Amino acid sequence: MRKGEKTRENIILKSAELFNQKGYAGCSMNDIMEATGLQKGGIYRNFKNKDEIALEALDYAIETVFQHFSEVTLHTNTALEKISSLFDVYKDVVNNPPVKGGCPLLNTAIDSDDTNPLLRDKALTVLRKFLNMIEEIIEEGIQNRELNPNIDTKAVASFIIASFEGSIMISKLERDNEHVSYSKQQVLRYLLML
Template sequence: MRKGEQTRKHIVLKSAELFNQKGYAGCSMNDIMAATGLQKGGIYRNFKSKDEIALEAFDYAIDSVSKHFSEAILHANTALEKISSLFDVYEDVVNNPPVKGGCPLLNTAVDSDDTNPRLRKKALIVFHTFLNMIEEIIEEGIQNRELNPDIDTKVAASFIVATFEGSIMISKLERDNKYVSYSKHQVLRYLLIL
């Protein structure tokens, strides 16, 4: 990898952590300079604006989380195990999240809702991708006769994503991982009783 590519990757990685912890609006170019150890010129040689950095940093953070999800699901056999494994990726969100700062989808969705339409659009695409992944897992569970065939997969997937993201937010707020664990167990019970 060339030095310019290494520098760009370094900026993206450090900015992803920074934005996920402090939010897009809460970060200045000075914060990015401090996090990367680069001067303004070094950053602007690689990116035109803070917006451009934020868009690539969000992609990087989501890609990192997606890799954790893919690995977790790979070792799961049933639909319930797959859903459970997604929660397990965030089982220690307080001390050891897959990306510093917690869930980049949750953080970016809240942070960009009224302030950054391009970042909001990216978050919305990721939300729909996550929702579709959960729906496909539920459909697989129905096909394999693990789950009730009458489950409304769209409603169930929406409930699971909302519960998942909410449990991360509450665990971070309370600095207590138990909320992710509580939500995981309730989601699994919910799927079995539908």
Template sequence: MRKGEQTRKHIIQKSAELFNVRGYAGSTINDIMKATGLKKGGIYRNFTSKDQIAAEAFDYATAILSERFSKAVESADTAIEKTLVIFDVYKDAVNDPPVIGGCPLLNTAIESDDTHPELREQALRVMKQFLATVQEIIQNGIQSGELRSDAEVVSLSSLILSTLEGAIMASKLARDNSHIAYCKEHLHRYLLSYRAERARI
């Protein structure tokens, strides 16, 4: 990797952490300079604006998250297990989240809702991708005979996403990972109610 590419990657990585901790609005170019150890010229040789940095930093942060989710899902066998291991990615949301500062999707969605339409669109795209992944897991579970055919794929996926993000928020706010564990356990019980009869044997 060339020096210019390394510098650009360094800016994106450090900015992703900075924005995820302090927020886009709460971070200035001076903060980015401090986080990266670069002067303003070094920043602007690689990016035209803070908006561009924010967009690429969000993509970088959510790519890390996506990779962690994918590895977790690949490690499980059944549809219910694949759904539940998603929560394990954030089992230590307080001390060891995949990205410093918590969930970049949650943080960006909240901050950008009414203030930054471009970032909001990025967050919405990532949310839709996550929902599509969960929907595929549930659909595969139905097709394999693990889950009942009347399982509501769309609403179940929405419940899983909302439960996860709510659990992350509660755990971060209370600095108590038990909220993740509670939500995972209750979701497990709920998903078992959709297990097909032959899968119970």
């Protein structure tokens, strides 16, 4: 990898953590300069503006999370095990999330809802990808006769993600991982009751 590519990658990596911890509005170019050890010129040689950095940083953060999802689901056999393993990625969200600061989808969605249409659109794309992933897991469970064939996959996927993201938010707020565990248990019970 060439020096310019390494510099660009370093900016994305450090910015992903900053944006996920401080939010878009709370993160300044000075914060990015301090985290990367670069001057403004070094950053602007690689990116047009803060928006461009934020969009690529979000891509990186989401890719990191989805890599964790892929790794944990590889070692599962059933739909319920797959859903359970997704929650396990965030079982220590307070101390050791996949990306510093918690869930980049949750943080970006809240941070950009009414303030940054570019980030909001990117977060919406990520949400749809996550919904599709959960729907595919549920459909696989239906095909394998693990889950009721009458399940509304779209509605259940929405419920699972709401539980997932809500439990991350509560755990982060209370600085207590138990809420991720609670949601995981309740989602699995719900799927079995259906």
